Amino acid sequence: MDHANGSTSSQAPSQNEQGEEASTFRLKFCTVCASNQNRSMEGHLRLAQANFPVISFGTGSLVRLPGPTISQPNVYKFNETSYDSIYRELEAKDPRLYRANGLLNMLGRNRIIKWGPERWQDWQIGMPRLKHEKDKGSEGMEGGVADVVITCEERCWDAVIENLLDRGSPLNRPVHVINIDIKDNHEEASVGGGAIVDLANSLNKVAVEERDKIGAAAFDSGSAVGRSGFDERVPDVLAEWQERWPNLPATWTLAWF
Amino acid sequence: MAAPGKALTVGEQIQQLNNARKMVLENPAYYDKIVKGILPIIGPSSPIELRRWGAEFLAESLATPVLSSRDKENLTVAILDTLQLLVEGPNDDVLVFKSSVMAAASAYPIALRWIIHNSYHKESWEAMTAIKAKILQIWDTAPTPVRICCIKFVQRVILAQTASNGMEQKINGLDVSLAMIPPNHPLLDPRLLEAEAAGLLDRMLAVLQDNSSDALLVDATLNTLAILIRTRPSTSNRILNTVLGFNPLKLANSPLTPKTKVLIKSMEKTTRILLLHLHKRDPNNPMAGRIQQHIERLSRSRNEIFDDANRKRALVQPPGADYGEAKRQRTDNSAPQFHARPWVPGPQSLAAVFTLTNTPGLDGFDATQVPNELAAKITVKALATTSPQLLSQAVDAVRFRLRTLYAAAPPVQPPALNPDTQPLGVDEDDDDGYEPDYYVAEDTEQILNKLDSAPPEEPVGQAADASSALAPLGPFKLPPPPLVDPTVAIKVGQLASSRVFGPLPSLEEAAVRKHKAGINRLAASSYDRDSWLTLITRMATRSVAGLEDVSSGIKAEDARSALDRPQMSLSNMIRELLYNYVLEDWRRRIEVAVAWLCEEWYNDQVTKRGQLDAPLHYEKWALRLVDGFLNYITAQDKVLTRFLAEIPELSRALLGRLKSVCGDPTKIQLVLTTLLYLVMMRPPVREIALDTVAAIWLEYEEARPLASKYLIKWRPGFIESQQTGDAASSVMPVAT
Numbered sequence: 001m002d003h004a005n006g007s008t009s010s011q012a013p014s015q016n017e018q019g020e021e022a023s024t025f026r027l028k029f030c031t032v033c034a035s036n037q038n039r040s041m042e043g044h045l046r047l048a049q050a051n052f053p054v055i056s057f058g059t060g061s062l063v064r065l066p067g068p069t070i071s072q073p074n075v076y077k078f079n080e081t082s083y084d085s086i087y088r089e090l091e092a093k094d095p096r097l098y099r100a101n102g103l104l105n106m107l108g109r110n111r112i113i114k115w116g117p118e119r120w121q122d123w124q125i126g127m128p129r130l131k132h133e134k135d136k137g138s139e140g141m142e143g144g145v146a147d148v149v150i151t152c153e154e155r156c157w158d159a160v161i162e163n164l165l166d167r168g169s170p171l172n173r174p175v176h177v178i179n180i181d182i183k184d185n186h187e188e189a190s191v192g193g194g195a196i197v198d199l200a201n202s203l204n205k206v207a208v209e210e211r212d213k214i215g216a217a218a219f220d221s222g223s224a225v226g227r228s229g230f231d232e233r234v235p236d237v238l239a240e241w242q243e244r245w246p247n248l249p250a251t252w253t254l255a256w257f
Numbered sequence: 258m259a260a261p262g263k264a265l266t267v268g269e270q271i272q273q274l275n276n277a278r279k280m281v282l283e284n285p286a287y288y289d290k291i292v293k294g295i296l297p298i299i300g301p302s303s304p305i306e307l308r309r310w311g312a313e314f315l316a317e318s319l320a321t322p323v324l325s326s327r328d329k330e331n332l333t334v335a336i337l338d339t340l341q342l343l344v345e346g347p348n349d350d351v352l353v354f355k356s357s358v359m360a361a362a363s364a365y366p367i368a369l370r371w372i373i374h375n376s377y378h379k380e381s382w383e384a385m386t387a388i389k390a391k392i393l394q395i396w397d398t399a400p401t402p403v404r405i406c407c408i409k410f411v412q413r414v415i416l417a418q419t420a421s422n423g424m425e426q427k428i429n430g431l432d433v434s435l436a437m438i439p440p441n442h443p444l445l446d447p448r449l450l451e452a453e454a455a456g457l458l459d460r461m462l463a464v465l466q467d468n469s470s471d472a473l474l475v476d477a478t479l480n481t482l483a484i485l486i487r488t489r490p491s492t493s494n495r496i497l498n499t500v501l502g503f504n505p506l507k508l509a510n511s512p513l514t515p516k517t518k519v520l521i522k523s524m525e526k527t528t529r530i531l532l533l534h535l536h537k538r539d540p541n542n543p544m545a546g547r548i549q550q551h552i553e554r555l556s557r558s559r560n561e562i563f564d565d566a567n568r569k570r571a572l573v574q575p576p577g578a579d580y581g582e583a584k585r586q587r588t589d590n591s592a593p594q595f596h597a598r599p600w601v602p603g604p605q606s607l608a609a610v611f612t613l614t615n616t617p618g619l620d621g622f623d624a625t626q627v628p629n630e631l632a633a634k635i636t637v638k639a640l641a642t643t644s645p646q647l648l649s650q651a652v653d654a655v656r657f658r659l660r661t662l663y664a665a666a667p668p669v670q671p672p673a674l675n676p677d678t679q680p681l682g683v684d685e686d687d688d689d690g691y692e693p694d695y696y697v698a699e700d701t702e703q704i705l706n707k708l709d710s711a712p713p714e715e716p717v718g719q720a721a722d723a724s725s726a727l728a729p730l731g732p733f734k735l736p737p738p739p740l741v742d743p744t745v746a747i748k749v750g751q752l753a754s755s756r757v758f759g760p761l762p763s764l765e766e767a768a769v770r771k772h773k774a775g776i777n778r779l780a781a782s783s784y785d786r787d788s789w790l791t792l793i794t795r796m797a798t799r800s801v802a803g804l805e806d807v808s809s810g811i812k813a814e815d816a817r818s819a820l821d822r823p824q825m826s827l828s829n830m831i832r833e834l835l836y837n838y839v840l841e842d843w844r845r846r847i848e849v850a851v852a853w854l855c856e857e858w859y860n861d862q863v864t865k866r867g868q869l870d871a872p873l874h875y876e877k878w879a880l881r882l883v884d885g886f887l888n889y890i891t892a893q894d895k896v897l898t899r900f901l902a903e904i905p906e907l908s909r910a911l912l913g914r915l916k917s918v919c920g921d922p923t924k925i926q927l928v929l930t931t932l933l934y935l936v937m938m939r940p941p942v943r944e945i946a947l948d949t950v951a952a953i954w955l956e957y958e959e960a961r962p963l964a965s966k967y968l969i970k971w972r973p974g975f976i977e978s979q980q981t982g983d984a985a986s987s988v989m990p991v992a993t
Contacts, residue, residue: 126322128282142282143317158530165483165534170429171320172362172409174402174477211352229351229402232473235523239515252519253527254476256409 025211027204028053029137030146031196032156034060036078036117039152039182041110042193044137048113050197052204053140055129057120059151059159065103068094078119083111102186112136121163125257126171145257148203149175150196152182152189154251161255169256176203176234179251195245202241206233267306270298274310285323292318292332296339301346305353312343312356319363326367326430333367337384340364344391351400358406361388365410366417366430369438369445376443389414393457405477411457412481416489418454425488434489458485458492465503472520475505476527483534497535497544501551503528509562518563525559610658613651754830757793758838764789794853797831798860798874832878840885847896850882851903858905876911879904883914892923898931907935907942912949922959929953929963936971947972955979 029052031043036058044056063076065086076086087107090098098104110117114135126145132138151157157179164177178199182192210230231254238252265273274295281287292315299311315336319329343357368385372378389410396407413430421434435454438447464474482500486493505524508517529552536548612619624632640648764786835853839846857875864871883900890897901907912935915928932953935946951972954964968975 124322126317126320128321128323130279130283142279145317158533161480161527161530162534162537165480165531168425168431168484168488169409169481170322170426170431172359172406172413173316173320174405174409213351229355229400231402231405232400235472235516235519239519242519243515250519251526252523253480253530254405254473255480256477 025204025208026052026140027148027200027207028140028143028146029200030054030149031056031152032059032120032149032160033152033182034058034156034184035063035065036119037063037065037110038106038184038186039189039192041106041113042189043150043152043196045109045113046193046197047200048137050200052137052200053146054137055118055132055135055141055146056114057118057123059120059156059163063117065090066101068097076117078117079122080116082116083107083114085116087111106186120160125167126173145171145173146175147207148200149177150199151177151179152192153184154179154181157251161253164255164257167257171257173257174231175255175257176231177253177255178238180245181249192248195241195248198244199238199241202237203230203234206230206237267304271306271310274298274307274314278314281318285321285328288318288324288328289331289335293335296336299343300339301342305350308343308353309350309356312353312360315340316356316359316363319360319367320429322428326370329363329367329430330371333364334371334378334381336360337364337368337381337388341384341388341391344388351402354399354403355406358392358403358410361392362406362410362413363429365389365413366433369417370430370433372444373437373439373442376445379444382444396460401471401473405473408461408474408477409481411461412485415454415458415461415485415492418450419485419489419491420451421488422490423488425484431484431488458495462496462499465499468504468507470508470520470524472523475503475524479524479527479531483531486535487538494544497548500528500531501544501547505555506558506562513562521562522559525555529555605658605662610662611655613654750827751830754827755834757796757831758834760789761786761838790849790852793831793835794849794856797828797835797853798856800831801826801828832874836878836881836885839882843886843889844894844896847900851900854879854882854904875906876908879906879908879911880914883911887914887918890918890924890927892927894927897927898934901931902934902938907939907945909945909948912942912945913952916949916953916956919953919957919960922957925953925957925960926963929960929967933967936967943971951975 029047031040031047031054033040033056036056040056040058044054047054058078060078063078063081063086065074065076067073074086074090084107087104090103090107095104114132124144126143129138129141129144132141149160151160157177160177164175180192180195180199182188182195207230210233234254235252238250242248242250277291277295281291295311295314299307299314301308303311318324318332319336324332340357340360343353344361365385368381372382372385375381392407392410396404396411399407416431417433417435419435421432421436423432425431435447435451438445438450440447461478464471464478469475479500482496486496505528506521508521508524511517513521532548532552532555535542536545536552539545542548627635764784835849839850839853843850854875857878861873861875864873886894886897886900901911912932915932918928919925929950932946932950936943936950939946947968950964950967953960954968954976965976
C-alpha cells in the first residue's frame with residue numbers, strides 16, 4: 001500500500017490506524033479525472049481499500065483511451081459503456097498492444113471496482129446511490145454526496161468548479177474541492193493514488209478530532225478560544241501534505257453542492 | 258419505528274435511524290412519515306449524537322433532489338419548529354449548528370413560497386423569521402465552519418428576495434424570487450424584503466471588500482456569487498465591482514509559508530474561475546472587458562509571485578565568493594584589459610594569427626558560415642560598441658604576432674613573393690629597415706583577402722604568396738540595363754502616373770476649410786485630399802511646361818483621347834487621368850475641375866508670354882470637361898452654373914455646347930438660367946452669352962418663352978428684329 005516517495009509520509013498510515021480504532025467516522029470522497037479510467041479509478045480503489053466511502057467521475061466529453069496511433073484513440077460514451085465491454089472490445093482488437101500498454105490491466109482492475117465510467121456533469125448530486133452496492137467504496141455513499149472532491153488535473157478541477165457554479169448550489173452543502181496534479185500514466189497514477197490516500201487519512205484524522213470536541217464550541221457566549229472546525233483546518237492539512245508531496249502541486253477551494 | 262427508542266442505547270438508536278434513512282433513500286414516499294417521526298427524538302434536549310444525526314438528516318431531506326417542491330413544502334412546514342429549537346438551543350456543537358443552518362438555507366425559499374400562498378399560517382413565517390434572525394445574529398461570531406453556512410443561508414435569502422430574470426433552474430427553490438410576492442400580501446412586504454436583501458448583500462460582500470485573507474470565508478462567498486450575478490440582475494453590478502476590486506493575492510506580501518501558498522492559490526484560483534465562468538456564460542456583458550483584463554492580471558501576478566519564489570530559491574545556490582568577485586571586477590575594470598591567447602612560436606595557421614580569444618569553443622567556429630550581410634551587421638555593431646583601448650590592444654597583439662612571424666621566417670618568404678608586392682619593402686627584411694605600421698597594415702589587408710579562399714590550416718608562408726593573385730583586378734562594371742521599348746516605357750509611365758492618384762481615396766477631406774487664408778495660403782501645406790489634388794493639377798500643368806515638343810503639341814489638339822497617342826508626355830497622361838477622376842463623380846468633383854482649369858489657364862498665359870508656338874491646353878480640356886458633364890447632366894444640376902461661372906475663361910465654342918443641350922426641353926431652363934447668370938455676373942462674356950441665348954431662341958421653339966423674357970430685358974429689340982425676319986445676321990456667328 002505504500003509507495004515510491006513515501007518515506008516522508010510513512011507516519012500517516014499508522015496515525016490512521018489509531019484513528020480508525022478511535023472512531024468509525026469516515027469522510028466521503030469523490031475522485032475525478034478526465035476519463036474516469038486511470039487516475040480517478042486508482043484513487044477510487046485505494047480510498048475504498050482504506051475504507052473510505054468513495055465515488056469517481058470523469059469530466060471529459062467522452063471516454064478516451066489510447067489506440068494504435070496517437071490520432072486513433074478508442075472513444076466511448078460515459079454512463080453507457082461498461083469497463084467490461086471496453087475490456088472485451090480491446091482484447092478482441094489487439095490483445096498484444098493493449099496488454100503491452102497496460103490498458104487491459106487497467107480495465108481489468110476497473111471492472112471489479114464499478115460498472116462503468118461516469119461523467120461528472122451528468123451526476124445528479126444528492127440522488128440516492130442505492131443501486132451501486134457492488135461498487136467498491138459504495139458503503140456510506142448512499143446519500144449521493146461527498147465531503148471532499150479530489151481531482152487529478154487542473155482542468156478537471158476547473159471543470160468541476162465551473163459545473164458547480166453552473167448548477168447554482170441548490171443543496172446548500174459545502175464541499176472541499178482539491179486538485180492534485182497527477183500525470184496520466186500508470187506509474188504516476190499509482191504514486192498519486194498513494195498521495196490521495198495520505199491526504200484522505202490526514203483530513204479524516206482532523207475531522208474525527210473535531211467531531212470529538214463535543215460541547216467545546218459554545219460560540220454563542222462569544223468566547224473565541226479553541227475555536228476551529230474541520231473546514232477551517234483543511235488548508236493546514238493540505239499545506240502539510242504538500243510538504244510531503246512536493247511533486248504533486250495541489251489547489252483547494254470550498255465550493256457548494 | 259423510532260418510537261421504542263427509550264429503552265435503547267444511543268448507538269442502537271443511531272443504528273435504527275440509519276435504517277430508517279435507508280428506507281427513505283430507497284423510497285421517498287416515506288419521507289413525510291419518517292421525518293415527522295424522528296422530530297421528537299432529535300430535539301435540543303436529546304444526546305449530542307442524536308442531535309447531530311437529526312440535524313444532518315434534516316439538512317439532507319430538505320436538500321434532496323428526489324422530492325418535488327410541493328412535497329418539500331409540507332416537510333418544511335413540519336420541520337420549522339424543531340429547526341427553530343435547534344438553532345436557538347444551547348448552541349454547544351458546531352456540527353449541529355452547521356447542519357441546522359444548511360437545513361434553514363434549503364427551507365427558506367420553500368417556506369417563503371408556502372407563505373405566499375398560505376398567508377393564514379402566520380406561525381410558520383414567524384418560526385422562519387426567528388430562525389433567520391438568529392442566524393444573522395451569530396453570523397459574525399460563530400466558528401468559521403458555521404459562518405460559511407451562514408453565508409450560504411444569506412445567499413438563499415437574497416436569491417429569494419430579489420427580482421429574477423428567470424435564468425435559473427427550477428429546482429430546490431432556486432427560482433423563488435421577489436416577483437412571486439403579491440404587493441398586497443398580509444405578511445410579506447416586497448419592498449421591505451428587497452431592502453433587507455440589499456442590506457444582506459452588502460454585509461455578505463464585506464468579506465471581499467475588506468480584502469479578508471480568510472480563504473475559507475472568501476472561497477465560500479465567491480462560490481455562491483455566480484447564480485446571483487447571473488439570475489438576479491439587480492445584484493450583478495454591485496457584486497462584480499466588488500469581485501473586481503478584491504485582491505486575492507494580498508497575502509503574498511507576507512512571508513510565503515506552505516499554508517499561505519495554499520491560501521493565496523486558493524483565493525486567486527477561485528476568483529479567476531468565477532470570472533471565467535461569468536465571462537463564458539455572458540461574453541456580451543458590458544463589463545466583459547474589465548473581467549477579461551482582471552483575469553489576465555490575476556494570472557500574471559500569480560505567476561510572478563510563484564515564479565519569484567522559485568527564482569529566489571535558485572539564487573541561493575551559487576556560492577557567495579562568485580558573487581563578490583563579480584562585484585569586484587566591475588569596480589576594478591575602469592581600464593579594460595585585453596588578454597590575448599598566449600602566442601606559441603612556430604608554424605601557425607592564418608586563423609590562429611587572428612584568434613585572440615581565450616575561449617576554446619570559439620576556435621572551432623567557422624566564420625565563413627555567417628552570411629555576409631549578417632557578418633557586416635555584427636562587425637559594425639561590434640566596432641561601434643568596442644572600446645578604442647581594447648581595439649588598439651587587440652590590433653597590437655596581432656601586429657606583434659605578425660612581426661614575430663615575419664621575423665622568424667624571412668629566408669623562406671622572398672622567393673615566394675610576387676613582384677607586385679615588392680614595393681612594400683619586404684625585401685629589406687632587417688628589423689630596423691621597415692616601418693611596422695605601413696607594412697603591417699598592407700599585409701593585414703592582403704591576408705584578409707586571402708582568408709576568404711584559403712582553408713584555415715594553411716600556414717602563413719604560403720598564404721602570403723597567393724596574395725599576388727589579387728593585384729590585377731580591373732574596375733568592376735555593371736552589365737548595361739536592357740533596352741526599353743518606347744511603348745513599354747509609356748505603359749510603365751502610365752502605370753507610374755496612375756499611382757499618383759493612389760492616395761486620393763484614402764486621404765481625408767480637409768477638416769475645416771480655411772477660406773480666410775486668402776492669398777497667403779500655401780497650395781499644399783497639409784497632407785489632405787485638397788493638397789494632394791493641388792499637387793496633381795500642378796504636375797499636370799506645369800511639370801513640363803515649355804519643354805513640350807511643339808509639333809506633337811499641335812497634333813494633340815485633334816486627338817480625341819491623348820491616351821491613343823504613342824508619344825504622350827507625362828503631363829498629358831496625368832491630365833487624362835485627372836479628367837477621368839473628375840468625371841467619375843463630376844457633381845462632387847466640380848471644384849477639382851475648376852481648380853485644374855484655373856491652373857491650365859494660368860499656365861497657358863505663362864506659355865503665351867514666352868514661346869509663341871507652344872501648345873495651349875485650357876480650351877481643349879475645358880471643352881472636354883463640358884462635353885463630359887453634358888452627357889450626364891439633368892435639370893437639377895446647378896453645378897453647371899457654378900462651373901461656368903468659376904472657370905477663368907469662356908469661349909463661344911464652350912457656350913455653344915450649351916445650346917445643343919436645349920434639344921432636351923427639360924434642360925432648357927437650366928441652360929438659360931446659367932446663361933442669364935453669366936450675363937448678369939460676368940460682364941466680359943455678356944455678349945457671347947447673349948448671343949448663345951439668341952441662338953437658342955432661334956433654334957428651339959420650346960425655349961422661346963423663357964429666352965424671349967431674358968432677351969427683352971438684356972437685348973431689347975432683338976426679338977422684334979427677328980420677327981421682322983431680316984436680322985438673323987447678328988446671330989449667325991454664334992451658330993457653330
